[in-house]
Amino acid sequence: MSGGVDSSVAARLLTEKDYDLSAVFMRNWDTRDESGTETGCEWEKDWEDVQRVCTLLDIPCKMVDLSRQYWTRVFEPALDEWAEGLTPNPDVSCNREIKFGALMDRALTTPNQWLATGHYAQLRWDTLDPTHARPMLYRSADRHKDQTYYLSSVPESQLHKALFPIGHLTKPEVRELATRYSLPTASRSESMGICFVGEKGHFNQFLSQYIPPKPGRIVDTNGKDLGAHRGLWMYTIGQGARIPGLTTKMFVARKDAAANELVVAPSDHPSLFCTSVFVSSWHWIWDDHPPSSVDSPTGLRASVQIRHRMSEVPCTIFRRKGGVFEIRFEQPEQGVAPGQIAVVWDGEWCLGSGKIVDTTCLE
């Protein structure tokens, strides 16, 4: 339980079933490591809320400190990628490495135990082999809140031991239940993004505590010098880049890490539209995936999401050498950045995800 409304309702719903419940709150950020954020993660407040809900529901709760594991397995690797100019997604690795990794290992000590969370996601079961039912990760009923993107690299072995009690509900329904059950967290506001970063606008300020400035040039696609930047990690491909003295609005098309140059282009420029991505570091949820059609000349027809806040788009997937897969979009896509996680779907069924290492754009 996180102290938020979703996991509070998840816990309340489980009290109606025949489970022997206990709650676990995880601290994953050591506020002593922060030297600039004003509010920090406020984990004490979250922990208090968890305890208040647990008292009401009459279930025991405990806190575990996984801040060291979070630092080494999630934050440091992401920091390295930001420093290289990539766009990592620490929330995806947090679910794999921490919530359904270290936390699950710590919390589940005997067979017949499950870890329930307030994620908006659903599990369906493939019972083709009745002796070996297999969990399939499905979109939640609330497409606006769906969190399967973030769960896309949690392996089957861990999903076997997971429960998502609110996955069939919408957020308004969850809030209504929280009010009906008089949960103390009913009116808590949404937690946004990565807790230690705080408000979105402070992201660069936060990262600058860890990554030194590395000034370089901003150029257009012809190499014309347009100005200076203070570090490639401060920009994301696809974002608008304000260039003093230019009337045309420019967008980040590419980061040239070798030359430490930020390449920008106007909104309709072909360099902003990508036709395919190359993806490595795959985590297929089922370890006997991907389906064999990735090796056929016609490839695997699927859909792909290359960041959380986008709809999935049709694509075809081909296996290339060295564990790399090429994902070809049906229509050119904008805002495609190396480091981002590409999540692959068969309809509503999430098959897995990997990290974008390269892109092919129209120019």
Ligand SMILES: Nc1ncnc2c1ncn2[C@@H]1O[C@H](COP(=O)(O)OP(=O)(O)OP(=O)(O)O)[C@@H](O)[C@H]1O
């Ligand atoms: N610090 C934590 N300790 C234990 N479980 C956590 C913690 N943070 C998140 N979780 C679990 O992961 C789920 C999804 O986390 P996320 O950060 O996306 O929260 P959320 O969507 O804001 O949900 P909530 O309203 O429960 O905070 C939570 O519902 C909770 O079950």
